[in-house]
Amino acid sequence: MENQQHMVLLSSPGLGHLIPVIELGKRFVFHHNLKITIIAFTSHTSHAEKLVLKTATSGGFIDIVEIPPPDISSVIDPDAAIVTRLCVMMREGVPAIRDALSNLAGTATVRPSALIVDIFGTEALGVAEELKMRKYVFVASHAWFLSLLIYAPTLDKQVQGQYVDQKEPFQIPGCTPLRPEDVVDPMLDRNDKQYQEYLGFCNGIPKGDGVLVNTWETLQQKDLESLRNRNLLGGILKAPVYAVGPLVRLPDSEMSQGIEWLTHWLDGQPEESVIYVSFGSGGTMSCEQMTELAWGLELSGQRFIWVLRAPIDAADAAFFTTGSDGRDEGGSKLSKYLPEGFSSRTYNVGVLVSEWGPQVDILTHPSVGGFLSHCGWNSALESITNGVPMIAWPLYAEQRMNATLFVEELGVAVRPRVLPTKKVVDRDEIASVVREIMVVEEDCNKVKKKNPIREGVKAIRRSAVEALSKGGALAQVVATGEE
Numbered sequence: 001m002e003n004q005q006h007m008v009l010l011s012s013p014g015l016g017h018l019i020p021v022i023e024l025g026k027r028f029v030f031h032h033n034l035k036i037t038i039i040a041f042t043s044h045t046s047h048a049e050k051l052v053l054k055t056a057t058s059g060g061f062i063d064i065v066e067i068p069p070p071d072i073s074s075v076i077d078p079d080a081a082i083v084t085r086l087c088v089m090m091r092e093g094v095p096a097i098r099d100a101l102s103n104l105a106g107t108a109t110v111r112p113s114a115l116i117v118d119i120f121g122t123e124a125l126g127v128a129e130e131l132k133m134r135k136y137v138f139v140a141s142h143a144w145f146l147s148l149l150i151y152a153p154t155l156d157k158q159v160q161g162q163y164v165d166q167k168e169p170f171q172i173p174g175c176t177p178l179r180p181e182d183v184v185d186p187m188l189d190r191n192d193k194q195y196q197e198y199l200g201f202c203n204g205i206p207k208g209d210g211v212l213v214n215t216w217e218t219l220q221q222k223d224l225e226s227l228r229n230r231n232l233l234g235g236i237l238k239a240p241v242y243a244v245g246p247l248v249r250l251p252d253s254e255m256s257q258g259i260e261w262l263t264h265w266l267d268g269q270p271e272e273s274v275i276y277v278s279f280g281s282g283g284t285m286s287c288e289q290m291t292e293l294a295w296g297l298e299l300s301g302q303r304f305i306w307v308l309r310a311p312i313d314a315a316d317a318a319f320f321t322t323g324s325d326g327r328d329e330g331g332s333k334l335s336k337y338l339p340e341g342f343s344s345r346t347y348n349v350g351v352l353v354s355e356w357g358p359q360v361d362i363l364t365h366p367s368v369g370g371f372l373s374h375c376g377w378n379s380a381l382e383s384i385t386n387g388v389p390m391i392a393w394p395l396y397a398e399q400r401m402n403a404t405l406f407v408e409e410l411g412v413a414v415r416p417r418v419l420p421t422k423k424v425v426d427r428d429e430i431a432s433v434v435r436e437i438m439v440v441e442e443d444c445n446k447v448k449k450k451n452p453i454r455e456g457v458k459a460i461r462r463s464a465v466e467a468l469s470k471g472g473a474l475a476q477v478v479a480t481g482e483e
Contacts, residue, residue, distance in 0.1 A: 005478065006035040006110040008101060009138070012090050012120035013041045013069055015049060015281040019378055020140035020214055021118060022056045023247040029061045032478045035110050037063045039100050041093060048281065048356045055252050065104075067096050080193065082396075083186050086120045087197035098127045105131055116212065119149070122204025134480065137208040141377040142215045143223035143243070144405060145398045147175045148184065150227070150237050152202040163187045173233055174226025176409065182400040206237050210477065214245040214377065216467035219410075219460065242473035246381045246464050249360045259358065262305070265351055266362070269303055272369030275438055276362050276388075278307040279374040283395045287311040287337060289424045294338045296430025297350060302438045304350040305368075307357045308334040363388055370437045375402040375413075384412055387461040389437045389453045391416065393425070412457040 007028060011021040018040055025036040038056070042049060057064055070092040076084060104112050115128040116136045128135035139146045151172050159166065164187075169177035186198035205211060217224060220243075226232040227241045266274065277297070279285065285293070290311045297304050334354050335343050343352065359379065362368055363386045371383045372391040380402055383390050390413035392403035406413040416425045416433045441449045 004033060004035055004110055005114070006037070006104075006108060006112045007114045007116060008104065008112045008133075009036065009038045010097065010115065010117040010121045010124055011038060011040040012086050012118050013043060014086070015052065016376055016378055017118055017120070017140060018042075018049065019052060019249065020247050021138065022052065022062070023249060024116070024138060024212070024214075024244065025056075025062050027244070027247065027474055028478070031474060034478065035108075036061070037065060037104060037108075037112070039065045039067060039097060041069045041089065042066045043069060065100050067093065067100065069093070070096070076193070081185070083194040084192075084197050087194075087201065090120045091123050094124055094127065097121075097124045098130075101127055101131055101133075117208075119201050119205065122201045122207065125204065125207050134209050135207075136210045136212055136477065137205050139205075139211060139213045140247075141213070141398055142402070142405065143213050143220040143227060143241075144175055145184075145377075145401055146205075146211065146213050146241070147172050147223050147227060147233055148178060148398075148401070149202045149205055150233050152187075153199060154236070156199060162190055172226075174229060175223050175233075176405075178401070179404070182404050184398045184401065185396050206239060208239055210240045210242060210480070211237065212242045212244045212473075212477065214247050214381070216243050216245050216464065218463045218467065219245075240476075242477055244474050244477075246385050246467065248378075248381050248385050251361045251364050252358075259353070262351065262353065262357065263361065263365070266305075266365045266367045269367040271366050273438075274303040274305060274365075274367045275300075275370040275372055275391075275434055276305050276359075276368050277372040278357065278359060278379070279309070279393070279395060280376045280379055281356070283374040283376075284309055284312045284314060285395075286313045286424070288422070290337055291339055292424055292427045293430055294342050295427035296425075296434065298342065298346055299427055299431035300434035300438070302434055304346075305353065305357070305362060306350060307353050307355070308337075309355055310334060311337055370434070372434070375399045375406065377402055380406060381464075384457050384460050385464045387454075387458050389413060389451075389457045391433050391437060410456065410460065412453055412460060414453065 009021050009025050011018045021038060025038055028034040028036050042053065053064060056062055069089050072088050072092055075092065076088050101112065112133060114134040114136065116138050117124050118138050118140060122137060125135045155170055163183050164180050166180045169179045171177050186194045189195065224241060224243055227237060228234045297306065335352065360382055363371065363382050368388060370391065371388050372393060373379050373383060374395045375392040376399055380390065390406060392406055392413040392415045394400045394403040403415050407415045414433050414436050416429045418425055437453055440451060
């Protein structure tokens with residue numbers, strides 16, 4: 001098409017980054033008829049990643065240029081934090097990004113006019129300038145998180161000592177204050193290399209011609225107003241902020257191939273009777289915590305689907321390695337980590353799936369009435385846009401912020417208490433919070449009482465549907481490139 005625009009989206013490694021970038025690309029294609037190419041650093045070690053890439057390109061609407069992550073073994077310690085590894089990968093990958101963009105500029109039918117990077121790819125903005133392309137930063141999380149990123153360099157100068165040792169919440173102009181215990185992972189230790197990497201991409205975000213954020217106006221009006229107000233955070237950011245969410249996946253039959261038995265099991269359960277338990281593509285837990293979770297699910301007496309992963313003490317250990325396809329019906333490969341007799345005692349009440357499951361298909365099923373989640377933003381959006389209340393169990397990254405937002409501000413989730421002495425959630429607490437969102441109480445006349453959490457999530461679902469029907473703010477991004 002003669003006047004068709006061509007945008008290039010850049011994704012850093014990890015399903016949590018790749019999925020929202022793909023969904024953003026789809027929105028550009030189907031709402032605005034743009035040509036979209038995605039440059040993605042892919043590992044080819046994950047079956048789930050292969051499925052996501054396959055479904056993204058199956059319709060022929062999106063092109064994906066896959067780049068293997070650069071070898072960084074000689075640059076940083078192999079045990080470095082995820083943020084450090086991601087930032088170094090993307091920095092070392094700039095030459096490959098430049099080559100890919102230059103190739104597209106020289107060979108594509110429609111020359112690329114804009115580059116959109118995620119927060120770990122801000123060093124590639126300079127390549128867009130070299131090629132005279134417009135440049136944007138895509139924050140695949142929420143506006144409150146973006147506010148923290150924009151204000152982080154200021155906090156770095158204001159706060160003395162470690163953030164986690166402070167007694168008072170951190171004030172972010174125009175936004176909800178951030179408690180010390182809810183800071184993002186890079187802020188946990190200012191002496192760690194990932195903190196400097198974090199400040200680096202925070203300083204890079206304002207260099208874009210605009211910032212896209214995966215939220216919508218009615219969900220986070222206060223934070224968005226602060227980001228746009230020149231007397232508040234807008235004075236730091238200056239670039240326009242576009243609320244382009246909610247970017248969420250739709251059910252896809254290809255993602256469920258080979259595990260149809262799971263859908264058949266769900267079809268046989270009562271409406272809103274099953275709690276789905278999953279800690280995302282990267283989340284892991286200790287053996288002790290897995291044992292407590294198993295007992296808690298059993299004690300709750302509720303039906304469940306639990307996506308299992310081998311226990312390990314590091315909460316984000318599976319970030320780069322999620323690799324199974326979920327075909328292990330009954331989770332037999334991992335059942336050895338569960339309490340003796342758990343599988344037989346919960347037979348027909350719960351279902352175990354190894355490593356990975358078709359999350360969107362599960363959350364859209366009418367039998368699912370709750371989601372015990374790590375509270376990653378992608379998963380949280382998939383939950384609330386389907387009207388499913390959550391148990392917020394944050395593990396890493398900005399997930400503690402997410403949990404606070406959903407529990408305290410939006411009121412669509414509950415958060416289990418962690419035993420401070422053991423740093424685990426015990427079985428009785430787990431059983432209690434599961435029953436809190438799954439059990440519908442009745443009054444003396446057998447009339448079901450309204451659950452405020454369920455009512456709240458249904459209201460948010462309606463606002464999300466309205467935001468999607470309007471096409472979000474993507475039209476404004478497209479319009480900036482029109483001649």
